[in-house]
Amino acid sequence: MNGRDFGLSGILRPHAGRIHVASVAIGRGALAEAASLFRAALPTGAWLVVADANTAQVAGATVARNLKAAGLDAELVVLQPQHAGASLVADEDKVAEMVERIRTWPRAVKAVIAVGAGTVTDIVKRSTFLVGIPYGAVVTAPSMNGYTSPIAAILASGVKAVHEGHVPAAVLADLDILVQAPARLIQAGFGDLLAKPISNADWLLGHELTGSFYSPDVIKLVEQGYHLLAGVASKLPSRDPEAIGRLTASLLISGYGMAVAGTSAPASGGEHLISHYLDMTHYAFGESNDLHGCQVGVGTHVAAAIYDRLMAFDMAKLDVDARVLRLLPWPQYEQDLRRRFRTLADSVIPEARDTYPTPERLRERLVGLKARWPELMGELRPCLRSAASIRDDLKAAGCPATFSEINVTSERARRAIVDAKDIRGRYTILHFCWDLGVLHEWADRVLPEAL
Secondary structure (H helix, E strand, C coil): CEECCCCHHHHHHHHCCCCCCCEEEEEECHHHHHHHHHHHHCCCCEEEEEEEHHHHHHHHHHHHHHHHHCCCCEEEEEECCCCCCCCCCCEHHHHHHHHHHHHHCCCCEEEEEEEECHHHHHHHHHHHHHHCCCEEEEECCCCCCHHHCCEEEEEECCEEEEEECCCCCEEEEEHHHHCCCCHHHHHHHHHHHCCHHHHHHHHHHHHHHHCCCCCHHHHHHHHHHHHCCCCCHHHCCCCCHHHHHHHHHHHHHHHHHHHHHCCCHHHCCHHHHHHHHHHHHHHHHCCCCCCHHHHHHHHHHHHHHHHHHHHCCCHHHCCHHHHHHCCCCHHHHHHHHHHHHHHHHHHHHHHHHHHCCCHHHHHHHHHHHHHHHHHHHHHHHHHCCCHHHHHHHHHHCCCCCCHHHHCCCHHHHHHHHHHHHHHCCCCCHHHHHHHHCCHHHHHHHHHHHHC
8 A cells, every 4th residue: 555644643642542543544545455454443243334325336345345355244235315316314314224224234243334424424433333333434535524533413303413423443545536536525624624723712712701621632633633734725626645645634633633522622613503504404494505514614714704803803892781781581582593493493492592691691701801801812813814814725725615605695694604603502703702792793794705
């Protein structure tokens, strides 16, 4: 195999005592090493090689064939969408179907190998976690950072929520396959990673204002992965193997950052909420959506523009009394949530309730902010990048940078910015601007450059 791990092993070594670090193979021709890699990492017995219709052709059938040729008990399973012509979705029904297949297989299934990107990986990750067996991952596109994360994004009751999973025992990424991945999938992976400045700032912001967990060690880890992206953006449209390899390694490190932290916070802030809102309204109301990472890239551009405004905000002008007086009592806000989210309201309300402040708590937070505003902005500033630099990187990589490029109207884009804070009970820049009473105004100000 002609390849290396792009420094991944050295970066992860200090964290091996806290998480299981998988055996990782990244390189050209890596698919030929599937038998030796997975034999060393997975327990002997029946294995299921799980793919969808596309990834079965790209790599799944080859993996199953190579494993069988090496004397391993491996069978290819191709997941089908719920309806003919539809796309495969990582939802609770597909997870239940996979769990049942594992439990009723004629021979005791000892491990599963996921061959695919986000959808297949999440289904396998969640189902094997529920059954209590390990899994391995074959990366077919550098499209997301979930390959090595311990969480799975599963659609349930119209809401895509984070569910507990586990990290793979081994990961194989063949650059000969990855450089042929659809361009939109490569763009999605880059867009997902570009969120780091916003997600890290949001993580620190939440820690400072709500006392939530925060880890400088994890920040250092994801920063090392982010450095792998230097100079990569302009080389992705030409499918440069070195650039694709660095992108893939960075995605794997980002996933491990979530594993070390025990939360998705190092890689997911307000920019991801915008993407999740677009997905929720797609599944529930038939509105358009794009690949998760492409939506995240646009959300990152928007969130960076909001942070740009925050850095210039004159906190001395904030009228705390007036802002607290405008705070709706929770019962009224709940009714407003039901109006805005309609059939999704019952799923959204528990999340929104977690971050909704009492008047006393809001007053305390705003008074405290006034007292330490320069200090807080000084802590956040090193995490951030300007909206202009984010937009430039997205464009260089061929990624969508605006809502129109992901087929989202201006009206829906505004909804995504102002409503997304209510879908998850973790504090982000969107919650912060709402606390200050400027979220709606700033949404209107940043939208023209994001449309």
